[in-house]
Amino acid sequence: MNFFLRDVWKQSKIVFAFFVAFILGTIWCTFSKIEITPFFLWAHYSDKQTPTGKFERIYIKVNGEILDLPKFSRATREMIQLPTEYFVQLERTDYNTNTRQLIQKKFASMMSQKSLQKMEGHLCNSKEDKNAYLYWMAKYIERVTGKRVLTLEVGTCELLFKPDGTVARENFIFVAKFSRA
Amino acid sequence: MIHFFNDIARTRLTRWVFGWLFLVLLYQWSANLMISQLESPVLLRVDLDLTYWLVHLTGIGEFFRSSYFAAFSFDFFLTVLCLVAVLFPKRTIVPILTGLFFLIYCVLLNSYQCWHYHNLITLILLIVPFCFRSLKTFSILFAGLRYAVAYIYASAAIWKLVRGSVFNEGQMKWLIQHNYVDRLAVEGYELNFLENMMFQLSNYSTLSSIALIIGVAMEASFLIAFFTRKFDRHLIIIGVVFHLITAVLVDVSFLQLWILFLVFLPPDRITSSPTTWFQRQKA
Numbered sequence: 001m002n003f004f005l006r007d008v009w010k011q012s013k014i015v016f017a018f019f020v021a022f023i024l025g026t027i028w029c030t031f032s033k034i035e036i037t038p039f040f041l042w043a044h045y046s047d048k049q050t051p052t053g054k055f056e057r058i059y060i061k062v063n064g065e066i067l068d069l070p071k072f073s074r075a076t077r078e079m080i081q082l083p084t085e086y087f088v089q090l091e092r093t094d095y096n097t098n099t100r101q102l103i104q105k106k107f108a109s110m111m112s113q114k115s116l117q118k119m120e121g122h123l124c125n126s127k128e129d130k131n132a133y134l135y136w137m138a139k140y141i142e143r144v145t146g147k148r149v150l151t152l153e154v155g156t157c158e159l160l161f162k163p164d165g166t167v168a169r170e171n172f173i174f175v176a177k178f179s180r181a
Numbered sequence: 182m183i184h185f186f187n188d189i190a191r192t193r194l195t196r197w198v199f200g201w202l203f204l205v206l207l208y209q210w211s212a213n214l215m216i217s218q219l220e221s222p223v224l225l226r227v228d229l230d231l232t233y234w235l236v237h238l239t240g241i242g243e244f245f246r247s248s249y250f251a252a253f254s255f256d257f258f259l260t261v262l263c264l265v266a267v268l269f270p271k272r273t274i275v276p277i278l279t280g281l282f283f284l285i286y287c288v289l290l291n292s293y294q295c296w297h298y299h300n301l302i303t304l305i306l307l308i309v310p311f312c313f314r315s316l317k318t319f320s321i322l323f324a325g326l327r328y329a330v331a332y333i334y335a336s337a338a339i340w341k342l343v344r345g346s347v348f349n350e351g352q353m354k355w356l357i358q359h360n361y362v363d364r365l366a367v368e369g370y371e372l373n374f375l376e377n378m379m380f381q382l383s384n385y386s387t388l389s390s391i392a393l394i395i396g397v398a399m400e401a402s403f404l405i406a407f408f409t410r411k412f413d414r415h416l417i418i419i420g421v422v423f424h425l426i427t428a429v430l431v432d433v434s435f436l437q438l439w440i441l442f443l444v445f446l447p448p449d450r451i452t453s454s455p456t457t458w459f460q461r462q463k464a
Contacts (some may be wrong), residue, residue, distance in 0.1 A: 004328065006320040007183050008321055015321045022329075025303040030336075037232035037288070038306060040299055042333050045431070072365045074432060075212040075263050079294055083224050088296035090224070097362040099227055122237050123227050140220045144213055159362045167365040 021150055053161040058171065060085045061153035062141060066169075080137070084154055087133055088175055091127060100124045134178035152178040184448035185320045188271075193451055194323070194443070195270035195311055199279065201440040202304065203263035208437075209301075210260070214290060216245050217252035222293040230297060236288040244278045245289070259286055266311075276311035283308065300437050303333070307441060327413075327444040332405035336421070338401035353389035357382060360431045379429050392430075399423045406445070413445040420445075 004140075009016045029039035058081065060067040069077050090097070103120055118151070120126075125133075138149040158171045186194070191223050209215055209358050215248055225242065236242070236424040245252040264415040286401040289303035310322035341347045363381050372380055399419050405412050422444050428434035 004183070004324065008325070011183065011317065011321055012459070014241075015318060015325075019320075019325055024350055026332075033310055033440050034229050035297065037302060040333075041302065041340075042299075042337040043344075044337065044433075045356060046337075046344045046346050047359045048344060048346045048349045049352055049359075050349075051351045051358060054357070057358060057363065057366075064448070068367055070367055073212055074286060075209075078296070079219070082296045083222065086224055097226075098229060102229060119238070122240065122243070123225075123234060125224050126222050129223050136220060140213075140222075143220060159366050161358065161362070161365075165365075167339040167362055169366055171261040 030106055055158050055159045056156060058088055059153075059155055059157045059169070060084060060137070060141075061151070061155075062145075062147075063150050067141065071142065080092075080141065080144075083133070084137065087154065088156055091130075091175055095124070097124060130176060131178070134176055138178055150180050183321055186316060186323070187452060188316070190318060190448070191319060192270045195276070196267050197443065198307060198311065199263045199266035199270075199276070199442060202283070202308075203260065203267065203280070205301070205304070206260045206443045208262060210256075216286065216289055217249060217256045219290075219293055221249075221421065224295055225292040225299075226295040227292055228297065232284075233288050233292055233297075236285055237292065241285060242289050255282070255286075272283065273312065273314045276308055280305060280308040280312055284417045300435050301380050303438055303441070307410075307443075314453040325407065326441075330441045330444050331403045331416075333441075334400045334403035335407075338397050341397050341400075348390075350390065351386065351391040354383040354386060356393075356431050357389065359461060360401060375429060382430075392449075394411065395412040396423065396426065410447075413447065417442045417445050 005016065005019065008019060025036075025039045028043060029036055033041065035041045060069075060080065066079070069081055072080070090116065100120060103116065107116060107119065134152055134154070138152045138156070141147075141152070142149050153174065154176050155172055155174045156175070157169045160170055161167050162168055206215075210218070213219075225237065227237060245255060259279070262275060262279040262282060266272075266279055269275060281393050284302070284305050287305070291297045291302065306326060310326060313319050313322065338347075346352050357380060361372070361376070362381075364372070364376075382392060400423065402419055403416060406416060421439065424434050424436070424439065428436075
């Protein structure tokens with residue numbers, strides 16, 4: 001690596017500066033544990049986990065039946081599952097995200113209240129988005145399944161491994177509901 | 182030593198990279214994941230990534246949400262640009278525009294998906310060398326990319342070592358269960374032979390721990406790329422095998438990123454024709 005950078009230095013000082021900036025950016029982001037594109041952190045699956053045989057998951061009921069998420073391709077499934085997980089998280093934290101906290105902490109003193117609200121509007125969701133999210137989810141599910149969504153219910157449940165190797169859904173907690181009147 | 186590419190090699194690389202990108206986008210279309218297909222999503226998650234902040238502060242996301250025509254035009258141009266780059270590989274402006282459009286696409290998709298995935302956005306790094314007309318700059322940046330790809334895998338191993346997950350008892354069992362639990366919760370779902378074999382691995386703690394250690398060792402093997410080019414071809418095989426295993430075990434293939442292994446291809450192989458490779462192999 002050091003030889004490579006030496007060769008780069010000999011060939012082009014500008015490209016050398018580009019590489020050094022990229023390396024420094026990556027080091028800073030790694031130690032700060034903050035990801036700022038294109039300085040990515042490759043820490044997937046590195047958190048220590050202990051198997052308990054129990055996993056908390058979201059559930060989505062479409063027209064009264066639980067949506068079979070594994071039948072979709074991973075990419076499509078995640079466009080349904082991940083926003084729903086985030087929605088549940090927003091509901092639990094009263095829409096107080098780390099993005100909102102950072103905006104309040106760093107920009108409140110240097111911006112007017114109006115500009116601050118505009119910035120938050122561009123980058124954060126609020127309680128007013130709850131119904132719009134449910135309506136969007138219904139529309140997206142209609143698109144990928146081709147079926148009309150009359151009612152939609154979102155919540156959390158626990159998936160438990162039974163001694164015989166099967167999995168049961170238990171402890172349902174309701175979060176929100178949408179209905180086409 | 183930096184290998185300096187000629188025009189033929191650069192043209193070939195451009196066609197391979199942007200041809201791949203075109204296929205990736207076709208898959209995104211088929212999976213209903215282009216911006217115009219997202220039905221104007223409501224939630225967005227930018228976290229603390231300032232690049233995401235910048236894109237959303239321009240108001241481009243809201244503009245696409247409010248206008249289907251604008252979103253469709255954006256998706257269409259992005260797809261066509263990849264094809265134009267394949268057809269006219271010597272026009273530097275095309276990769277620049279493709280890179281810019283692709284970055285915006287990935288940022289918007291990841292924001293609306295509420296998860297900052299790396300499977301697409303990392304391709305931005307691969308596009309960068311193609312944005313420079315000079316063959317010298319292109320060659321240096323492409324050579325640097327080889328270290329960036331090696332870093333991706335090596336750092337993934339280091340994270341697991343530093344956080345201690347690699348030697349954590351039950352880690353692999355948790356990973357396998359975490360991957361299979363949703364499928365098993367569906368009434369009537371039956372694991373196929375391969376899935377069943379992989380799932381059974383979670384019942385054997387020693388065996389599953391060994392599997393995890395082997396996986397991390399495969400990632401760590403990319404460290405060798407920082408010291409020698411001798412094993413580059415082996416790294417391609419290790420990388421592909423690693424992803425095939427993770428695809429079955431934890432449902433993560435990162436298939437879109439496999440094109441990054443191009444940086445481990447010996448430069449003379451890129452310039453020479455497949456006939457020459459065959460003749461060389463025979464000799």
